[in-house]
Every structure is written in C-alpha cells, then in structure tokens.
Amino acid sequence: LAKYSMEDQSNxxxxxxxxxxxxxxxxxxxxxxxxxxxxYGREATLPIELKLPSDPTIIGSDAQQDQQVEDFQEQFYQRIRMLIGPLEDNRQLARSNVHTMLLKNFRPKKLDTKWNGPYYIHDRRNNGTYQLRTIDGKIRKKWVHADQL
Structure with a gap:
C-alpha cells in the first residue's frame, strides 16, 4: 500500500x-x-484467468494461440525492461561525479516517503560509496552506498 500511495498518501x-x-x-x-x-468455498477467479481462457476448446487455432503467446512474451519483456531501468540508473550513479545532486533512500515508517534530500555528492570512493553534502554545505559523516541513492 505504501508504494502505491507514494504520490498521494490520502488515497x-x-x-x-x-x-x-x-x-x-x-x-x-x-x-x-x-x-x-x-x-466462499471455491477457488478465486484471478484476473489473468479472465484474459486467458482455461478451456482448450475456447482458445482457438494454433496460430491464434501462438500469436497470443508472442503478445504475452512481448508484454513480459517490456515489463522486465521497465523494472531493470532503476538498476541501470544505479550503475550510472556509481560512475557519477562529485557535485551531482541526488536523493538518499532510507527505511521509513510505513506510509512515510522513502527519500531524504536533496544532497550533493561531496566525495566518491571506488567501492561505490559516497559522502554527501546538504544544500547548506554541511557534510554528512557517514558514507552511503550507491544502492541507497
């Protein structure tokens, strides 16, 4: 629920x-x-079952079934690409330069926002950790790994 209502916590x-x-x-x-x-004394009908008929006589010809499989595979690969995007961003962040502005990820309470900041990168180590500086110039003592940014 916290992830879905991140934009507007009242919904x-x-x-x-x-x-x-x-x-x-x-x-x-x-x-x-x-x-x-x-x-209810019966199995639930899942949303995917509404899209994919379970009775083989309803499915249709082999060509239709092949096309349907290709469509689902394409949707699957698009979803995977969308999910991998943030991981690629982290890889690029690991090569970020000093003075780049960013937000820090932290472990909040249930419906709180997950990000602190903005911060500037003050210093960078080769192991993927960063020292952050606030907008007012205060340097944070703790170093932060790229996967938390």
Whole structure:
C-alpha cells in the first residue's frame, strides 16, 4: 500500500481491495488453504484467468494461440525492461561525479516517503560509496552506498 500511495498518501484506501484480494488468494502456511476458499468455498477467479481462457476448446487455432503467446512474451519483456531501468540508473550513479545532486533512500515508517534530500555528492570512493553534502554545505559523516541513492 505504501508504494502505491507514494504520490498521494490520502488515497491508500483505493488500493485496499486489490491488496486484500492478493492476500486472500495466497495459500496460507498455517491453514494450507487460501482465505478466499475458506470464505466462499471455491477457488478465486484471478484476473489473468479472465484474459486467458482455461478451456482448450475456447482458445482457438494454433496460430491464434501462438500469436497470443508472442503478445504475452512481448508484454513480459517490456515489463522486465521497465523494472531493470532503476538498476541501470544505479550503475550510472556509481560512475557519477562529485557535485551531482541526488536523493538518499532510507527505511521509513510505513506510509512515510522513502527519500531524504536533496544532497550533493561531496566525495566518491571506488567501492561505490559516497559522502554527501546538504544544500547548506554541511557534510554528512557517514558514507552511503550507491544502492541507497
């Protein structure tokens, strides 16, 4: 919920039904059942099942099925590229120069923002750690690794 409501923390309740559905459709270790099944006495119909017909007679010809597989693969690869983007940004950050402005990632409370800053890079070590300087010129004593920026 914190990640989805990062932009506007007053709308976290809009994401609650999706989060609860996800929780209720995961098999629980203690009961060995899904909460959805225990509540309604049947398996939940997942959103992907609405897009992919489970009855082979509904799927259609082999050519249609091949095209559908290719479409899903392309969507999968686009999603992977989108997820890898921030990792590439971290690699570029590891080569960043002194005096570059950036934000520091930290471990906040549940619905707090995850970023501090902005900071400038004051000094850089070859192991990917940085010493940061605030906008008013105060130098932070602790060095920070690139994966926290």
């Amino acid at each position: 976290w309740d809009l994401y609650l039904p999706s989060a609860l559905f996800a929780y209720r459709t995961i098999r629980q270790h203690t009961t060995r059942f899904e909460p959805f099944y225990l509540t």
